[in-house]
Amino acid sequence: MLLSAVGVVTALFGLIAVAVFSPILSLRTVVVDGTNRIDPAEIQAAVEIYTGTPLALLDFDAITEELSVFPLIRSYVTEIVPPDTLLVHVVEREPIGSVQVDGVFRLVDPAGITIQESAENIEGVPVISVGGADTSSPAFAAVTEVLLSLPADVGGQVVSATATTKDDVSFVLSGVGQRVVWGSASDSARKAALLARLISLTDAGRAGEFDVSAPSNGIFRPS
Template sequence: MKRPEGFDDRPDEPAGPAEGASAPRQRRGPRQRPVPWSARRPSRPVADAGAPDDGLEARPAPDAPVTDDETAGPADDRTADRTALPSNRERAGALAGAAGRRLGAGFSSVAEQLRGYSPDEEHPSASRRTAERDHVATVTDVLDVHRASRSTDPEADGHDTRDDHGDAPIGAGVRAAETAREARVAKRRRRLLERAEVRRFTRRARHRRAAWITAGVVVVVFGASLLVAVYSPLMALQTIEVKGTNRVDDAALRQALSDQVGTPLARLDFDEVKRDIASFPLIESYVTEEVPPHTLVVTVTERTPVVAVQSGDAFDLVDPAGIVVQSSPSRPDGMPLADVARAKLGSPVFRTMTEVVLALPSTVRAQVTDVAASTADDVTLTLQGGSTVVWGSPEDSSAKAALLAALVKDHEARSPGSVVEYDVSAPDNGIVRAKS
């Protein structure tokens, strides 16, 4: 017995004559395209009656007339067989699911190939790529279950699922919209991946460019600062400060250095400064310091007299270099008198005498009243009370000074007030002789 098959959603006609001119012609649905082999897989089970509502309210099917006629049996069998056959929605759902999975797998493959172009960069972990593929598969499965949960029997909806023109079911348009939306999402994701790869490839170039820009800015700033310091009047000398003066007139020293005022600090003529300061004999040494933006500080070390030299009725205070630091009408206290003519100031003999005086401890130097030398190796000192010291050459002056201090202390402890002669010319063997 032949059974009519098709996709007509009209209710079954009452049993009647199958042939004849008065028999109504059945309307068939649109012809379905053949399903490709890649999409021919078992369809997902249809959701049962307890599945949650998807928002589409199904219309109740019209009640079929109940008759006691025996023709009702074959009609029910035809309806059951027609329901068991795969419907348009199942086939379209299978096609959409397969297309979604292929689309997700394709994008994952493209992302992995892009990452392969930069082996020296960090790549996302395998777990992240697996999670992305699972997410795409989950979205596809949800779409398939959502489509399969709908009614697969056009007759059960109670209305025609074709559009107004009768060309295609309404569900085909919905599926096309969903596919377009998924394609847009995938396109946006692909663009994001491409932008990330571009940023990763250009990261080193951007870093190098930033480093070069920073270096260029530093060079430019340094050059501008150097030009300002050397040639700009913003760093010109305006103030001269003098420190460490006691016998030197600081006002006169500032006046001597005033020719440098108005010159940038970086272009000061220190040879000229040295010549100006050399005109002050009491200055032994000096140190200059530029204090931006407009100050020059001069710290002076004055000469210190160590012996007195009689010059007529006055006494000149002389430093070790033979420079007269100060003149006094009377003999100064606590300063030994050098037995040397004024014409021999600065001679080797005079320098030897001053060297011996400077080597003495302060306690012994305060007791020295005179110092004399006929040669550089024959230095003699005279102490308060008339005692004398045979010093000899200036070699080993520190050892001789320590020996002399010990001999003086021991003699004063044993026989204070007696006049003796201390011989320290041999620092390893000091001698104390009594003077008659």
């Protein structure tokens, strides 16, 4: 009886070993999704060096190291699809604006990571100026927090944003260049709602300045 049980266990482990090491369950196909700025073929090539490795024995630490050379990858998730496929779901870094350094415009994400560089102003994102400080400064963090708090329709109008400290954020809207005095990033949700209300009540063609630095008492000052 004991020998019979041992035999069953041995056979079971044998079957598991065959399944794990079988070439049928080895990596043959890498599928990448979620990319926009990154060429998915480059990610595939980086992972395909493990082609032929049994899926159960893939070294995901090594794959992480291979993908670390892509600065535009913010995060990713892998998914094994038997019998031979590995899916790589990529989340790319999203730009928040551009900063000018030594005459070069750097498209950056909210963490200050450079996504791309250009000799020309990058359209579609605001130019961020933080008084000569870098993207690790409190001023930059405050600007990004404010920009992220804006409704999409308002955020899409921002052409430039500035701050010299974390408490004096301001930005300029497209059109006639209406300026917004924001102050610190605190109470940004209330300030964003107040700004949207003021914009709806103000002629878009009227130059001036919105001041929402006191979220309970916003004002528009014509110029």
